[in-house]
Amino acid sequence: xxxxxxxxxxxxxxxxxxxxxxxxxxxLNVLYDVGARDENPEQTGxxxxxxxxxxxxxxxxxxxxxxxxxxxxxxxxxTTSDLTNYYITLPAENIETAFWLESDRMxxxxxxxxxLDVQRKVVCEEFKEHYINKPYGDIWHKMRTLxxxxxxxxxxxxxxxxxHIEDAKLEDVKAFFFKYxxxxxxxxxxxxxxxxxxxxxxxxxxxxxxxSGEKYNRNLPQEPEQSEPHVLEIKSNVPLDALxxxxxxxxxxxxxxxxxxxxxxxxxxxGASRLHQVLxxxxxxxxxxxxxHFGSLDAGLLTIxxxxxxxxxxxxxxxxIQVELEKLKAEIIPERELQKVKNRVESLLAxxxxxxLNRANNxxxxxxxxxxxxxxxxxSNYENVTAEDLHREAQVLFDDKNSNTIYYYAEN
Amino acid sequence: MNRSIPPAxxxxxxxxxxxxxxxxxxxxxxxxxxxxxxxxxxxxxxxxVFPAGTWYENQSMQAQATNFLMKTGTSKHTxxxxxxxxxxxxxxxxxxxxxxxxxxxxxxxxxxxDVLLPVMQEVILDPVFPEExxxxxxxxxxxxxxxxxxxxxxxxxxxxxxxxxxxFHPYGRVSSMMGYDALQREILEGFYKKHYTxxxxxxxxxxxxxxxxxxxxxxxFGSSKWNGESKIQRLDLPIQPAEEKKFRIFNDENGVQGAxxxxxxxxxxxxxxxxxxxxxxxxFGGYFGSRLMSNIREEKGYTxxxxxxxxxxxxxxxxxxxxxxxxxxxxxxxxEVYKEMEQLQNVPIPQEELDLVxxxxxxxxxxxxxxxxxxxxxWKNLILxxxxxxxxxxxxxxxxxxxxxxxxxxxxxxxSPADFYELVVI
Numbered sequence: 001x002x003x004x005x006x007x008x009x010x011x012x013x014x015x016x017x018x019x020x021x022x023x024x025x026x027x028l029n030v031l032y033d034v035g036a037r038d039e040n041p042e043q044t045g046x047x048x049x050x051x052x053x054x055x056x057x058x059x060x061x062x063x064x065x066x067x068x069x070x071x072x073x074x075x076x077x078x079t080t081s082d083l084t085n086y087y088i089t090l091p092a093e094n095i096e097t098a099f100w101l102e103s104d105r106m107x108x109x110x111x112x113x114x115x116l117d118v119q120r121k122v123v124c125e126e127f128k129e130h131y132i133n134k135p136y137g138d139i140w141h142k143m144r145t146l147x148x149x150x151x152x153x154x155x156x157x158x159x160x161x162x163x164h165i166e167d168a169k170l171e172d173v174k175a176f177f178f179k180y181x182x183x184x185x186x187x188x189x190x191x192x193x194x195x196x197x198x199x200x201x202x203x204x205x206x207x208x209x210x211x212s213g214e215k216y217n218r219n220l221p222q223e224p225e226q227s228e229p230h231v232l233e234i235k236s237n238v239p240l241d242a243l244x245x246x247x248x249x250x251x252x253x254x255x256x257x258x259x260x261x262x263x264x265x266x267x268x269x270x271g272a273s274r275l276h277q278v279l280x281x282x283x284x285x286x287x288x289x290x291x292x293h294f295g296s297l298d299a300g301l302l303t304i305x306x307x308x309x310x311x312x313x314x315x316x317x318x319x320x321i322q323v324e325l326e327k328l329k330a331e332i333i334p335e336r337e338l339q340k341v342k343n344r345v346e347s348l349l350a351x352x353x354x355x356x357l358n359r360a361n362n363x364x365x366x367x368x369x370x371x372x373x374x375x376x377x378x379x380s381n382y383e384n385v386t387a388e389d390l391h392r393e394a395q396v397l398f399d400d401k402n403s404n405t406i407y408y409y410a411e412n
Numbered sequence: 413m414n415r416s417i418p419p420a421x422x423x424x425x426x427x428x429x430x431x432x433x434x435x436x437x438x439x440x441x442x443x444x445x446x447x448x449x450x451x452x453x454x455x456x457x458x459x460x461v462f463p464a465g466t467w468y469e470n471q472s473m474q475a476q477a478t479n480f481l482m483k484t485g486t487s488k489h490t491x492x493x494x495x496x497x498x499x500x501x502x503x504x505x506x507x508x509x510x511x512x513x514x515x516x517x518x519x520x521x522x523x524x525x526d527v528l529l530p531v532m533q534e535v536i537l538d539p540v541f542p543e544e545x546x547x548x549x550x551x552x553x554x555x556x557x558x559x560x561x562x563x564x565x566x567x568x569x570x571x572x573x574x575x576x577x578x579x580f581h582p583y584g585r586v587s588s589m590m591g592y593d594a595l596q597r598e599i600l601e602g603f604y605k606k607h608y609t610x611x612x613x614x615x616x617x618x619x620x621x622x623x624x625x626x627x628x629x630x631x632x633f634g635s636s637k638w639n640g641e642s643k644i645q646r647l648d649l650p651i652q653p654a655e656e657k658k659f660r661i662f663n664d665e666n667g668v669q670g671a672x673x674x675x676x677x678x679x680x681x682x683x684x685x686x687x688x689x690x691x692x693x694x695x696f697g698g699y700f701g702s703r704l705m706s707n708i709r710e711e712k713g714y715t716x717x718x719x720x721x722x723x724x725x726x727x728x729x730x731x732x733x734x735x736x737x738x739x740x741x742x743x744x745x746x747x748e749v750y751k752e753m754e755q756l757q758n759v760p761i762p763q764e765e766l767d768l769v770x771x772x773x774x775x776x777x778x779x780x781x782x783x784x785x786x787x788x789x790x791w792k793n794l795i796l797x798x799x800x801x802x803x804x805x806x807x808x809x810x811x812x813x814x815x816x817x818x819x820x821x822x823x824x825x826x827x828s829p830a831d832f833y834e835l836v837v838i
Contacts, residue, residue, distance in 0.1 A: 022452055023782050023783075024778055024782070025778065025779050025782055059415075060415035060416040061415070061416065061418075065700060065701045066701060066768060067418050069699070069700075069701050069768050069769075069771065069772040069775075070421065070767070070768045070771050070772075071421045071771065071775070072421075072424045072427070072771045072772060072774055072775020072776070072778065073772075073775055074700075074772075074775070074776060074779070089779055090775060090779075091422070091424075091427065091775055091778055091779075093421075093422040094421045094422060094775075096419035096420075097418060097419055097421055099419075100415070100418060100419050103415075104415055107415070117713075118709075118710060118711065118712070118713040119713070120713070121712075121713025121714070122709055122710075122713045122715070122716055123716075124738075125669070125713070125714070125715050125716045125736070125737070125738055126716040128668045128669050128738070129669060129716050129736050132668050133563075133564065133664075133667055133668050133669045133736070134562075134563060135559055135562045135563065136559075205413070237562075237664075237666075238559070238562065239555075239558035239559055239561075239562060240555055240558065240559060269499070270495060270499040271491070271492075271495035271499070272492055272495035272496040272499045273499075277492055280548070280552070281491070281492070281548065284548065284551075287551065287552040287555040287556065288552065288555075288556070307555060307559070309551065309555070310555065336500070339500075340496075340499060340500045340502075343500060343501055343502040344499065344502040345502070346502055346521070347501070347502025347503065347520070347521055348502065350453065350454055350455050350521055351455055351519065353453070354453050354455060354783065354785070355783075356782065
């Protein structure tokens with residue numbers, strides 16, 4: 001049970017306070033309700049590039065990092081398809097420094113041409129490091145294009161292509177900021193050795209006078225139901241053949257999401273999971289195989305990926321996966337196995353909650369989903385899933401029409 | 413309100429950092445158990461440490477394969493049964509091999525401790541190293557290696573350690589297809605019997621413990637002289653650094669980035685210059701605001717990130733600067749790294765920058781000591797290196813008091829570009 005208090009400032013900024021007096025530290029987390037899915041298709045990668053620019057100085061503070069480090073603090077940020085999140089950890093005595101820094105960059109950035117110029121290059125190197133200069137690095141670019149024809153999940157957070165980042169202009173940066181980075185589109189979560197009264201006063205003092213901004217009402221084109229299997233073959237300079245299969249699953253806020261999540265655990269969670277046991281250990285078709293999803297807010301992809309043992313034929317490897325998926329469709333899973341994946345969720349949530357940063361971060365995330373209180377109800381959402389729910393969900397998920405397959409062949 | 417004036421802060425030097433003490437117990441057979449309790453969560457971490465690292469290998473990959481395969485079959489249970497009995501409770505039994513030690517670590521909800529300890533006992537005391545599992549392991553590790561060998565950063569990490577320590581030294585030895593092929597059951601079994609014995613075991617526990625924890629540990633690990641007594645001698649081995657200093661390697665003709673490594677050997681943690689270098693290294697390339705990051709990422713945009721690190725190896729350490737930079741700016745990156753070294757040698761660090769780094773480092777240690785799992789980690793590093801809390805407090809004192817002159821002196825001694833190995837792998 002995570003305790004917290006919640007209030008909203010007059011400008012619409014939602015504030016969550018999680019008191020924990022067992023730590024000397026504090027965390028300040030600002031979540032902005034904007035991600036790569038909100039980008040213009042001609043200017044992809046913008047939300048993430050923008051995250052970099054948030055460290056290039058704000059209207060009253062030329063350097064973001066230095067004063068924070070001087071206060072003994074550390075910070076970082078990440079951008080996903082769904083959201084952008086910034087967080088600071090520092091000794092609780094110095095929490096006001098975090099308020100000062102975060103509020104000034106919510107007020108306005110410095111918008112320096114130099115910062116844009118450098119960060120364009122930095123992001124291009126990030127793009128190369130993770131997606132070009134690595135074996136199989138292009139897989140998600142290819143898979144997203146294959147699986148999504150309409151929804152903006154069809155491009156990666158880093159961007160569709162390098163040129164979109166290279167062409168970013170300062171006026172676009174400004175427009176993006178004043179559209180999305182407003183109090184009314186943000187959630188502030190503060191945790192650690194602080195009191196609610198103290199956070200109220202500090203939030204009023206530093207964030208209270210920032211103009212509210214206009215609420216961004218998201219209206220994204222949703223992906224229509226897939227009507228036929230999508231298949232792509234790639235030949236590339238990699239050492240091993242690999243197989244990727246993605247199935248459209250439900251959105252994060254849908255009740256059925258929990259069944260799909262448990263299915264991914266049954267198939268790929270741990271050394272005793274079905275795919276690992278049968279395909280790696282018994283049949284020796286794959287040298288590794290995983291099943292996972294990204295927990296996307298809009299309808300996401302349940303993914304199975306594996307590298308084939310040298311000499312194994314792609315069709316045989318795929319068939320063996322199909323056999324396991326058919327089993328889930330044909331037979332109700334044993335009670336013990338269902339209990340196992342629920343136990344795994346219980347344990348995972350307990351270990352996640354150990355970190356103050358995770359707690360602050362998750363409170364903001366659940367508030368974005370609709371209500372911070374959902375964090376405390378999350379486990380019961382899993383507990384309520386029945387074997388019949390899984391059976392039903394497996395039929396929908398693993399319908400061949402719902403599948404996206406990439407055969408990734410090693411050249412030579 | 414004037415937003416350009418920062419709020420007052422409490423300076424790091426004023427923070428009173430204390431390392432919460434551990435409790436020590438001794439099992440009936442003499443195994444030491446170090447404990448840091450906390451009752452705020454319902455979770456527990458139990459780590460068993462053995463002197464079974466790569467240091468002690470007679471043949472490459474022996475230590476890692478032994479450690480890995482212990483969990484793949486006992487005289488009573490198959491790998492699947494072992495995994496199932498751990499994963500059913502949402503627990504994790506992870507294993508790791510390092511240069512000196514090898515470990516088995518259990519993470520679980522406190523309420524499941526008593527059903528998981530017997531499983532852990534079997535894995536530690538009764539592994540049988542099934543031939544079939546060894547074959548799967550060899551095949552899959554070789555496949556993984558084939559993929560990794562296409563990555564410039566992976567290849568660069570292997571080469572730079574070979575230049576620093578020599579390819580036959582445990583710190584420079586690398587995995588190979590031949591090494592995996594040469595592994596045999598008997599080799600693993602022999603290594604296991606010699607290194608995973610009761611008298612070589614240390615246990616570290618943290619978190620929320622069941623009331624009868626020590627009783628449970630005695631029952632499963634303390635009641636016999638399992639695997640007999642075995643004396644492990646650890647002698648330093650001479651390093652054989654490469655004679656050439658500069659290397660350029662093409663691993664992928666079409667690569668769009670190069671992995672840059674610039675490194676030199678450095679005295680180990682017992683040397684008085686080591687804690688001083690920890691501070692200098694932070695300024696140089698050890699945090700986001702470092703000189704390397706400010707210049708090469710934030711000013712020039714040559715890379716997504718550049719760091720320098722001080723190895724924590726026991727016999728001898730090294731200072732290693734690493735980055736992946738655009739293919740056409742690798743040489744420019746190297747030139748800038750040397751410029752920053754020379755700057756540290758020639759110009760004293762400004763007081764403001766030194767104060768900032770002191771505060772940053774102390775704040776970061778304060779954060780690192782947050783929670784029982786983190787505290788036991790600190791203690792483990794001290795205990796396994798035959799150190800105590802005085803070492804920890806001495807390092808903190810150095811962070812708080814070292815002067816710009818002392819740091820410049822350290823830079824002059826250890827940051828001459830000519831002393832560094834230099835490698836680019838494209």
